[in-house]
Amino acid sequence: MNMQDSQIIIIGGGLIGLVSAINLQRSGMKVVIINDQQHPASWGNAGHIAIEQVTPLSNKYNALTGYKRLFPFGGALDIGWNFPKLWLPWFAKYLKSSFSKKSVQEGEEALKRILSYAVVAWHNLLVYLGQQDLLITKGHYVIYHNKQKASQGSQVWLNADIGNAKVRPMDYQTLDNISNHLSTYPVQGLCFEHTGQIKNISRLINVCKDYFIQQGGQYYDDHVISLSPENKKIKITLKNYQAFTHEKVLICAGARSGILLKGMGEYFPVIAERGYHIEWENDGSYNLPPLVFEDHSFIVTCFEKRLRLASFVEFTKFDAQPDVRKWEKLEHYAKKFGLSQKSEFQRWFGSRPTMPDYRPVIGKSTKNPGLFYAFGHQHLGLTLAAITGEIVTDIVLNKTSSLSISAFRPNRF
Numbered sequence: 001m002n003m004q005d006s007q008i009i010i011i012g013g014g015l016i017g018l019v020s021a022i023n024l025q026r027s028g029m030k031v032v033i034i035n036d037q038q039h040p041a042s043w044g045n046a047g048h049i050a051i052e053q054v055t056p057l058s059n060k061y062n063a064l065t066g067y068k069r070l071f072p073f074g075g076a077l078d079i080g081w082n083f084p085k086l087w088l089p090w091f092a093k094y095l096k097s098s099f100s101k102k103s104v105q106e107g108e109e110a111l112k113r114i115l116s117y118a119v120v121a122w123h124n125l126l127v128y129l130g131q132q133d134l135l136i137t138k139g140h141y142v143i144y145h146n147k148q149k150a151s152q153g154s155q156v157w158l159n160a161d162i163g164n165a166k167v168r169p170m171d172y173q174t175l176d177n178i179s180n181h182l183s184t185y186p187v188q189g190l191c192f193e194h195t196g197q198i199k200n201i202s203r204l205i206n207v208c209k210d211y212f213i214q215q216g217g218q219y220y221d222d223h224v225i226s227l228s229p230e231n232k233k234i235k236i237t238l239k240n241y242q243a244f245t246h247e248k249v250l251i252c253a254g255a256r257s258g259i260l261l262k263g264m265g266e267y268f269p270v271i272a273e274r275g276y277h278i279e280w281e282n283d284g285s286y287n288l289p290p291l292v293f294e295d296h297s298f299i300v301t302c303f304e305k306r307l308r309l310a311s312f313v314e315f316t317k318f319d320a321q322p323d324v325r326k327w328e329k330l331e332h333y334a335k336k337f338g339l340s341q342k343s344e345f346q347r348w349f350g351s352r353p354t355m356p357d358y359r360p361v362i363g364k365s366t367k368n369p370g371l372f373y374a375f376g377h378q379h380l381g382l383t384l385a386a387i388t389g390e391i392v393t394d395i396v397l398n399k400t401s402s403l404s405i406s407a408f409r410p411n412r413f
């Protein structure tokens with residue numbers, strides 16, 4: 001099959017693009033993926049199936065207290081002050097969404113609904129792929145080392161709406177067990193249930209990609225430089241200026257989806273919200289579920305024999321140079337908390353695709369027939385990939401989805 005023979009072209013082969021491709025294939029379609037692999041979030045995330053995060057991060061509390069979390073004050077939030085044209089318009093929309101009760105409520109209801117299907121969608125997909133061991137649903141832990149932050153932070157979680165997840169104060173036995181893997185003793189903690197993790201992100205992505213190709217899917221390592229409308233079709237121009245038109249295109253280009261869609265005359269304020277991680281081999285004894293150090297704003301996840309420590313929210317230019325101070329801080333934490341280390345730290349950064357109201361865009365264009373979208377999954381793209389693949393397949397096939405997704409409508413900005 002070449003591009004012209006396919007029935008749909010997906011731009012972007014991260015988790016959202018790959019899982020959507022498999023679902024479209026299952027419905028009988030011939031699918032092509034074009035992916036250029038530039039700082040994709042899918043390969044470097046924390047692996048946490050975070051169904052507890054039902055409150056959109058654009059809310060009044062976060063907007064009013066964000067300054068306390070700024071990087072220069074020791075926090076995990078950083079802003080590319082040199083690029084005001086980039087983040088100021090996004091930030092204005094973020095504030096508008098955060099202070100609109102209606103928007104926060106609509107976002108919360110919609111996230112709660114879609115998150116309630118996230119685990120079952122992953123389970124079903126992984127059973128279908130014969131890889132069900134990749135999904136672990138043994139919950140996750142949140143710990144604190146600062147007494148004051150512990151009592152405030154844990155009260156917030158214990159009183160919060162966390163959808164289908166459950167939370168309870170951590171017992172001493174669990175605190176003891178965690179402290180066996182650290183050089184410090186946390187003062188308090190929380191145990192979450194019904195949340196989970198993906199056992200090995202690289203394996204998950206390889207399994208999805210291999211399956212897609214085995215089933216006849218075409219995967220092109222290429223860069224789409226532009227999209228434009230042409231005779232009711234979509235013209236795709238690749239980096240060597242080879243161009244062709246197609247009737248159906250699904251955009252899963254993560255943080256760069258907005259730039260691509262400008263050529264189609266469509267406006268999406270999606271920003272690159274960068275995160276950093278370090279990863280290393282541990283001594284093999286670490287066996288904890290995802291562990292959030294809430295008063296230090298980072299998460300440690302064990303991917304089989306490797307540990308990954310992830311953090312930071314950096315609003316900057318997609319291709320700005322990485323900030324080495326962030327990796328140094330993560331390395332400092334790994335040592336400070338005594339996480340066992342049997343290899344050098346490997347450094348990574350990548351971009352979460354984030355809309356100002358912290359809801360994904362899932363739907364079809366009202367201006368350009370044949371143009372579909374699935375991007376903007378912010379901090380929840382791993383969690384929501386499997387259910388997004390199901391929903392977007394229904395949309396492409398013109399079927400009514402059983403899940404109400406109007407809050408993810410493309411034309412809301």
Ligand SMILES: Cc1cc2nc3c(=O)[nH]c(=O)nc-3n(C[C@H](O)[C@H](O)[C@H](O)COP(=O)(O)OP(=O)(O)OC[C@H]3O[C@@H](n4cnc5c(N)ncnc54)[C@H](O)[C@@H]3O)c2cc1C
Nearest residue numbers: 012014016036037038042045046048224254275381382383
């Ligand atoms: C540090 C960090 C930790 C995270 N932790 C979690 C977590 O624990 N749980 C969770 O649920 N989520 C987490 N996330 C968020 C999650 O990783 C993302 O939401 C998700 O990966 C987005 O997937 P995607 O496929 O939309 O985008 P991406 O992974 O960015 O994939 C998009 C793909 O499209 C390609 N592309 C873009 N433009 C073009 C073009 N013009 N031509 C060709 N190809 C193109 C890119 O190169 C890329 O490969 C985390 C993110 C980060 C950064």
